[in-house]
Amino acid sequence: MAFDLSWLLWALPLAFALGWLASRFDLRQWRLEGRQVPRAYFRGLNHLLNEQQDQAIDAFIEAVRHDPDAAELHFALGGLFRRRGDYDRAVRVHEHLLARADLPARERERAQHALAFDFLKAGLLDRAEAAFTALLGTRYDTDARIALLGIYERSRDWARAAEMAERLEGSDRGSFRLRLAHHRCEQAAALRQQGRTAEALALLESLVAHVPESARAWVALAEVRESLGELEGALAALEALATHCPAHVPLIAHSLAQWSLRVGSAERARQPLAAWAAQHEPSLDVTQALATLEPDAQRGRRHYLEHLRAEPSLVAATLWLAGVPLGSADEEALVRRALERAGEPLKRYRCAACGFESRQYFWHCPGCQGWDTYPPRRVEEL
Known part of the structure; x- marks a missing residue:
């Protein structure tokens, strides 16, 4: 049986045409996807600049669907989740990046760094500690040590905190x-x-x-x-x-005065306190300490008058009135109670970083966790 080659004359052009059509379809699809990703990305960036985080997240999610291998989009999406307080989704995004075997070492460290902050912001201190410990010896070493220092302070592990502070x-x-x-x-x-x-x-x-x-x-x-x-x-x-530390003398003025009286040497406290008062702005604590050192109450009240001449103060006025009769016993009790109540908020200390106020002086602010953020002066003196 003779083999008829005539059909090849029709099959070859047809195959060529079908291949050309398939390539054009793939090219168009690739171009379409290539246009969709930048559009979604720039749309998300526009929402982000307009502080529309929810819309930005939706746009970046769309961009990630079209290009799941884009690490930058994952980092942007994870950062947005964290800023919005959606820490679970931020953790999933960064853990997905770490699970990729083809992720370069530099990007892997970056993902580990982002994941550690996800845990820290979520309050998962044990997982955050493990994540930051994994970054020691990398280009994020110093950042990791500072974060670990904060974790040790929050967990009141002072020995490890001191060790980390020494290394830093x-x-x-x-x-x-x-x-x-x-x-x-x-x-x-x-x-x-x-x-x-x-x-x-x-x-x-x-x-x-x-x-x-x-x-x-x-x-x-x-x-x-x-x-x-x-x-x-x-x-x-x-x-x-x-x-x-001369700025902190008001904090120890009372102790200095009381202990000096206990050893029988009021002059030992009077001289340094008077010298400090002459060189610095008036301090309620120093004024009150100087007044307690005077053997005569009337002489002690003069210190409050000197304070009032230098700086109007409701607290100093209340202390000065402590030795002045204000009428009958009932009337005097009412007036003094009103003055003390009005002056009480002015005796507090206020954190310069977050504004947290307290009657007690804190070295470590309970509000913002900052060290030495309280000025050693009362609210009225600020």
């Missing part, structure tokens, strides 16, 4: 000496609660020798010495604070 001291992120001093003071406080006062004393004495600019260290050292009955040593610590 040589970094390019500034000095961590004062922050380290706070960690050591917290450790000393814990030792005192455990009855290990001698160890706390040794720790604080070493601390003030290495970080003399830490006001808290001197205050803590003075308190430990006073609890042990070493009033002379306690007064010496307060006097050292006045030398190294």
